[in-house]
Amino acid sequence: MFRNAAELVELAESQNKKISDIMIEQEMTVTKRSKEDVLAQMERNLVVMEEAVDRGLKGVRSHSGLTGGDAVLLQKYIQSGRSLSGELLLDAVSKAVATNEVNAAMGTICATPTAGSAGVVPGTLFAVQHKLNPTREEKLRFLFTSGAFGFVVANNASISGAAGGCQAEVGSASGMAAAAIVEMAGGTPAQSAEAMAITLKNMLGLVCDPVAGLVEVPCVKRNAMGAANAMVAADMALAGITSRIPCDEVIDAMYRIGQTMPVALRETGQGGLAATPTGRELEAKIFGFALDK
Amino acid sequence: MKYKSVFDIIGPVMIGPSSSHTAGAARIGKMARELFGREPKWANISFYGSFAKTYKGHGTDVAMIGGIMNFETDDERIIKAFDYAREKGIKIRIRVEDAITDHPNTARIKIGDDDGETELVGISIGGGKIEIVELNGFELKLSGHHPAILVVHDDRFGAIAAVSNLLAKHHINIGHMDVSRKDIGKIALMTIEVDQTVDEAVINELQQLPQITQVTRIAE
Numbered sequence: 001m002f003r004n005a006a007e008l009v010e011l012a013e014s015q016n017k018k019i020s021d022i023m024i025e026q027e028m029t030v031t032k033r034s035k036e037d038v039l040a041q042m043e044r045n046l047v048v049m050e051e052a053v054d055r056g057l058k059g060v061r062s063h064s065g066l067t068g069g070d071a072v073l074l075q076k077y078i079q080s081g082r083s084l085s086g087e088l089l090l091d092a093v094s095k096a097v098a099t100n101e102v103n104a105a106m107g108t109i110c111a112t113p114t115a116g117s118a119g120v121v122p123g124t125l126f127a128v129q130h131k132l133n134p135t136r137e138e139k140l141r142f143l144f145t146s147g148a149f150g151f152v153v154a155n156n157a158s159i160s161g162a163a164g165g166c167q168a169e170v171g172s173a174s175g176m177a178a179a180a181i182v183e184m185a186g187g188t189p190a191q192s193a194e195a196m197a198i199t200l201k202n203m204l205g206l207v208c209d210p211v212a213g214l215v216e217v218p219c220v221k222r223n224a225m226g227a228a229n230a231m232v233a234a235d236m237a238l239a240g241i242t243s244r245i246p247c248d249e250v251i252d253a254m255y256r257i258g259q260t261m262p263v264a265l266r267e268t269g270q271g272g273l274a275a276t277p278t279g280r281e282l283e284a285k286i287f288g289f290a291l292d293k
Numbered sequence: 294m295k296y297k298s299v300f301d302i303i304g305p306v307m308i309g310p311s312s313s314h315t316a317g318a319a320r321i322g323k324m325a326r327e328l329f330g331r332e333p334k335w336a337n338i339s340f341y342g343s344f345a346k347t348y349k350g351h352g353t354d355v356a357m358i359g360g361i362m363n364f365e366t367d368d369e370r371i372i373k374a375f376d377y378a379r380e381k382g383i384k385i386r387i388r389v390e391d392a393i394t395d396h397p398n399t400a401r402i403k404i405g406d407d408d409g410e411t412e413l414v415g416i417s418i419g420g421g422k423i424e425i426v427e428l429n430g431f432e433l434k435l436s437g438h439h440p441a442i443l444v445v446h447d448d449r450f451g452a453i454a455a456v457s458n459l460l461a462k463h464h465i466n467i468g469h470m471d472v473s474r475k476d477i478g479k480i481a482l483m484t485i486e487v488d489q490t491v492d493e494a495v496i497n498e499l500q501q502l503p504q505i506t507q508v509t510r511i512a513e
Contacts, residue, residue, distance in 0.1 A: 107308070110306045118312075159419045160419030214347075215311050
């Protein structure tokens, strides 16, 4: 079993394998199942992700009314041909938003690694597929590679906003996505780890401060930027840029930052954006309305 | 290592909006149901930490009640769990606690009926993964990740040997085991994680052993 990113990369490169191979093999060993079984379970998750994105792109609205409809706005904007940051990037962003809007509306999603950060991995996958034309199995591999890096973060730091802030959720998701994009684009296992490190470095310190305690504001837009961050970091790693701080040390830094983060900024709805005048006003309105009902 | 499977990271498939506060809550509720062994008539739930502050927005309450009614994390009935509970006549009480707990996402559930009750403390550690850290006053660590057997027994020599010998006779391998007791010489709880689901017949045999009060089985 690999314990950290360095071991994961070493396992892959020494055997001339992909990160996804290592993850699939480990899963087979740990759960004593065949490769077909393991791939079939991931296939079910992939279908849920596809359905969630489709639903979000048609337009949903949450019960609180705080979020919904932004994925549709972005898709229309892309089609207008006026986008500045590029259609592929914005497609990833809109699909990340779509998934999280469905999540906020209590729809069915697949946590990657959490529900609040469930947009980034599928959002980037369903955008880059238009450029890279992956087979069905390669799409599943994208999820295994994401999972491998998420596994490292979960076991060495945290993937819980209540424990480590948003850096642990959207930060982890973005790093996972960046690593998987690199593999799908033909990069090396080492480049995947670089992409993870570059992404996570830019998510360090991100607090978890949901307005009214709801997984909506700012979570949906954090998924948007998480997807953008992952795409850019993947490109940087594929260009040959490396992180001066190794991936495992970035993960460790994230863990230590999470431990020293005040409770008000760890998914308690007490600090940050939740504590702004507008945040408080929205909170009163939402729960006041709920009480009247 | 706390996370062992890739599907702890890519998964679970669930009703939103929060893996720790919705899916994890449903799983803690379902674990309570499984440990109690039947549908309860009432449930008292206390939320601590982040659970206490944000349970309404995350649907932590409906998810946990859904779990107590045996709903899975992706069961859409979770959204209307209060209505289902009312139809079934299950009385629900929810309390918000100020006490600081070791883990920010902590819930204490007490469920029961005229014939008995079960009380446990569960924590939701991220990504939908949970641990049960207390059961009927005994400290334990139960992930629900492996099939397990919980044995309440007299705190006396020979009890542990008798149980493990019986499992050995049936070729059941123990993956993890711990024993917890409240006071010396009174009652104790063995938590045994095993590699395969244990047959009902073995459970019955365990129940027949001297010094054994109660045996509960948890499927994977």
